[in-house]
Amino acid sequence: MKIINTFVPCLYAFKYPGNSKDELERVFDEWADPMFLNDFFEKNQQDITISIQEAISKVNSEAIFLRDKLIDLANATPNQLNQLFKNLDNNEIISPALSRQKAPNRWLRLYAIKIDENNYVITGGTIKLDSGAIAFNNLYRMQDRPHTNKELSKINKCRDYLRDEGVLDNDSFQEIFF
Amino acid sequence: MNNDKINKFKALVSDKKSGWLEKAKWRQENQDWLDISFAIAVKIMAVLRVNKKTEAFPKNQKELAQALDCSPQYVNKLLKGAEKLNIETISKIQKALKIKIISNSFITTKIEVVVKQEKTFSKPKTTVPKNYVKLDDVIHHNFRTSRKRANSQVYSA
Numbered sequence: 001m002k003i004i005n006t007f008v009p010c011l012y013a014f015k016y017p018g019n020s021k022d023e024l025e026r027v028f029d030e031w032a033d034p035m036f037l038n039d040f041f042e043k044n045q046q047d048i049t050i051s052i053q054e055a056i057s058k059v060n061s062e063a064i065f066l067r068d069k070l071i072d073l074a075n076a077t078p079n080q081l082n083q084l085f086k087n088l089d090n091n092e093i094i095s096p097a098l099s100r101q102k103a104p105n106r107w108l109r110l111y112a113i114k115i116d117e118n119n120y121v122i123t124g125g126t127i128k129l130d131s132g133a134i135a136f137n138n139l140y141r142m143q144d145r146p147h148t149n150k151e152l153s154k155i156n157k158c159r160d161y162l163r164d165e166g167v168l169d170n171d172s173f174q175e176i177f178f
Numbered sequence: 179m180n181n182d183k184i185n186k187f188k189a190l191v192s193d194k195k196s197g198w199l200e201k202a203k204w205r206q207e208n209q210d211w212l213d214i215s216f217a218i219a220v221k222i223m224a225v226l227r228v229n230k231k232t233e234a235f236p237k238n239q240k241e242l243a244q245a246l247d248c249s250p251q252y253v254n255k256l257l258k259g260a261e262k263l264n265i266e267t268i269s270k271i272q273k274a275l276k277i278k279i280i281s282n283s284f285i286t287t288k289i290e291v292v293v294k295q296e297k298t299f300s301k302p303k304t305t306v307p308k309n310y311v312k313l314d315d316v317i318h319h320n321f322r323t324s325r326k327r328a329n330s331q332v333y334s335a
Contacts (some may be wrong), residue, residue: 001191002194003187003190003191003192004191004192004194004195004196005191005192005193005194005195005196006195006196006198006199007196007198007199012191013196015192015194021197021199023198024196024198025196025197025198025201028198028201028202029201031259032205032212032216032258032259034216034220034223034257034258034259035254035257035258035259038220038223038257042227051250052224052305053220053221053224054218057217057220057225060216064209067202067206068206070202071199071202071203071206074199078292104186114186115187116183116184119184119187121205126186130233141191142217162187165187165190165300166183166186167183167186167187167190168183169183
């Protein structure tokens, strides 16, 4: 796997073997792709309380919001990345209340490992449907759904890689909320 | 984190740069039409989903390609939500899926187009270069001064 520069000096992204895109580019391409989103929500319809059409539209709006915020960030000095990242323990079970408090009704997530106070590496991202029906009926863990579990597994692999390279010595990863 | 670890980390960073920013700026600049293209793609897939349930035609991308008389690759592009659709394609989609994408309700008055038939004139016996066309009480225009029309057929009234 490779680590590559993004658009600001302190934000990096992993690029996995066999992928032509780094993780930042990949997730935003997926969020702008109606076909991908349609398939995603057809598979995860049990986790939404709105129609698939509305869900796709919600993701599209969030992705545009997130993109514009990142572009603003790219043009801002000094670095304001810290505003975007919030700590989330790896094994934490997110209660509906906590979930809403951290990211009110927003589904899009970027995951990053914090190297130090100013440097972050994006490991991936996904649509985390922890609001709506699932939030009211259950507690939501990343392990509970294949797409979030896959992201968790990527975070763990990246962390192991950075540990093996002698870069990382803590266990925290970051979930980016807006 | 000490400098040693940061240096180790930076040594792992490839000299390649993410393609994200370039794409993000392009999407931002083209947001208006991308929004429309995206919405059309979502609508098409919603109709295909309903058609699949009710066994109506077209119910998948392959059948939609047949209905639109285009290649499955084009339908795939269409459903990616970043295609600049022309009016003909939009009309075909409307017809094939029985949906309304563009409404002509912005037309508030009826526009009647009347084409008047050109009168038949006999060719002049003289060679007087009266270089004009006479239409039925509509146009009297002398093209002699117009270089663009220099090859117009010559008639006399």
